[in-house]
Amino acid sequence: MPRTGPTIEVDPDETPRFAAIARAIIREIRRGRLRPGDRVPGTRELSRQLGVHRNTVVAAYRDLLAEGWIATAPGKDTTVATPLPSATRRTTRPTTAETLGFTVPPSVASTRVPATRVPATYQLDSGLPDPRMLPADLVARAFRRVLRNTALLGDGDPQGYAPLRAAIASAVSAQRAVPCAADDVLVTRGSQQAIDLVARAVVRPGDAVAVEALGYRPAWDALRLAGAELVPIPVDADGLDTTALTRVLERRRVRLVYVTPHHQYPTLATLAASRRLALLAACRRHRVAILEDDYDHEFHYGARPVAPLRSLDAHGLVVYVGTLSKVLAPGLRTGWVVAPRPLLATMTRIRRVADRQGDLPLEAAIAELFDDDTIGRHIRRMRRIHLERRDAAVEALDRHLAGSVSFAIPQGGMALWLQVDPSIDPDAWVAAAARRGVAIAPGSAFALDGRPRPNLRLGYCRHDPRELDAAVGRLAAARPRP
Ligand SMILES: Cc1ncc(COP(=O)(O)O)c(C=O)c1O
Numbered sequence: 001m002p003r004t005g006p007t008i009e010v011d012p013d014e015t016p017r018f019a020a021i022a023r024a025i026i027r028e029i030r031r032g033r034l035r036p037g038d039r040v041p042g043t044r045e046l047s048r049q050l051g052v053h054r055n056t057v058v059a060a061y062r063d064l065l066a067e068g069w070i071a072t073a074p075g076k077d078t079t080v081a082t083p084l085p086s087a088t089r090r091t092t093r094p095t096t097a098e099t100l101g102f103t104v105p106p107s108v109a110s111t112r113v114p115a116t117r118v119p120a121t122y123q124l125d126s127g128l129p130d131p132r133m134l135p136a137d138l139v140a141r142a143f144r145r146v147l148r149n150t151a152l153l154g155d156g157d158p159q160g161y162a163p164l165r166a167a168i169a170s171a172v173s174a175q176r177a178v179p180c181a182a183d184d185v186l187v188t189r190g191s192q193q194a195i196d197l198v199a200r201a202v203v204r205p206g207d208a209v210a211v212e213a214l215g216y217r218p219a220w221d222a223l224r225l226a227g228a229e230l231v232p233i234p235v236d237a238d239g240l241d242t243t244a245l246t247r248v249l250e251r252r253r254v255r256l257v258y259v260t261p262h263h264q265y266p267t268l269a270t271l272a273a274s275r276r277l278a279l280l281a282a283c284r285r286h287r288v289a290i291l292e293d294d295y296d297h298e299f300h301y302g303a304r305p306v307a308p309l310r311s312l313d314a315h316g317l318v319v320y321v322g323t324l325s326k327v328l329a330p331g332l333r334t335g336w337v338v339a340p341r342p343l344l345a346t347m348t349r350i351r352r353v354a355d356r357q358g359d360l361p362l363e364a365a366i367a368e369l370f371d372d373d374t375i376g377r378h379i380r381r382m383r384r385i386h387l388e389r390r391d392a393a394v395e396a397l398d399r400h401l402a403g404s405v406s407f408a409i410p411q412g413g414m415a416l417w418l419q420v421d422p423s424i425d426p427d428a429w430v431a432a433a434a435r436r437g438v439a440i441a442p443g444s445a446f447a448l449d450g451r452p453r454p455n456l457r458l459g460y461c462r463h464d465p466r467e468l469d470a471a472v473g474r475l476a477a478a479r480p481r482p
């Protein structure tokens with residue numbers, strides 16, 4: 001009769017998880033707490049116990065089985081093998097992960113892989129557009145047309161499809177006061193690839209890179225992967241604190257500053273005019289490059305969007321990154337970089353090595369959508385809809401949560417930055433909201449030091465006004481009692 005074994009304890013910091021689980025079981029066998037013939041928990045049971053996906057446990061068991069630590073038979077419990085693998089066999093057949101050294105480098109260990117998340121009923125955490133609003137028929141029609149052109153199914157320019165580069169250059173020059181030509185543009189798979197290419201082309205291991213202390217984690221991850229040491233610079237209601245930045249630049253060599261000046265991510269503050277000039281002057285004085293992430297330039301509801309730093313840059317300091325993720329959909333993975341040509345050439349070479357070229361039919365379809373003004377019309381429509389949703393979110397917050405949160409009404413962007421009453425723990429609130437089907441991000445998610453912040457970030461563009469009211473109602477019901 002198989003004996004039921006001890007609880008399997010897996011080191012929470014050990015990665016990958018399947019290898020950690022396999023090692024934990026081997027540890028129990030070596031200690032003698034699991035003996036030959038003992039029952040090993042089933043994959044479903046152990047995944048529940050450990051709070052991991054069942055496939056992770058299945059992968060661990062596959063390794064254990066291959067190495068002879070466990071035995072399975074159809075319709076029977078999994079048990080510890082009899083006999084156990086010998087010491088020699090053990091040394092010749094360690095787990096796959098051990099043999100090949102598949103450990104997660106610290107630079108990406110903290111990266112969240114959102115595909116494993118259960119989607120919430122109300123997604124207020126993303127700051128992304130409503131996928132229901134995509135003019136899908138027009139995108140599909142453009143795709144159909146380009147797929148008939150067999151030339152677009154072969155090799156392409158790793159810098160991006162030339163007509164799309166021309167369309168982006170023309171839009172960026174006309175609407176953002178960033179004069180550029182098609183040859184100044186590199187088309188990427190979203191701004192994430194753009195940031196990664198800039199990081200790889202500019203940063204050397206050990207270089208200091210200044211970042212907004214409340215900021216955009218995926219950019220930090222790309223910079224760290226290139227070997228950057230991140231230096232946090234505080235942000236306030238006027239955006240990046242350029243006095244603090246200047247003090248840092250006077251003290252140490254910094255290679256690059258990563259900024260989101262239009263709507264600071266996550267606080268939505270617009271970088272004040274005096275600070276724009278101070279930032280450019282300080283970076284020029286200390287020979288520091290600026291990586292400007294202008295991720296939602298289109299969505300400004302006041303008089304006019306503030307012009308990008310790049311439009312004020314007379315000295316080629318600013319590398320300018322944009323995306324269609326907020327305009328169309330993040331799944332279409334289209335972004336771009338405008339940079340001085342020698343740097344652009346380096347990034348294009350790196351892109352060629354890592355990715356060969358972009359998705360040529362997608363790039364051609366998007367070029368068509370620029371040319372026939374589908375994208376322009378969609379932006380104008382969505383600007384109106386996002387403004388309506390911003391106002392609906394503000395009303396819902398006033399109705400359900402007055403007294404618990406306060407906020408400035410931003411003149412643009414796709415989210416609200418909420419100040420939470422000090423008697424409420426925002427992280428506990430986020431967890432309680434998730435249990436009620438509302439995903440919302442706590443301030444701590446944007447902090448370089450990961451410490452709690454008295455804030456929530458509420459993305460309002462994914463839902464219509466009625467849904468927003470329901471979501472904020474649930475958020476109010478989930479509010480922890482002080
Ligand atoms: C600060 C910031 N930059 C860039 C992006 C867009 O990323 P991507 O173009 O890679 O989808 C986002 C989207 O969430 C963002 O918040």
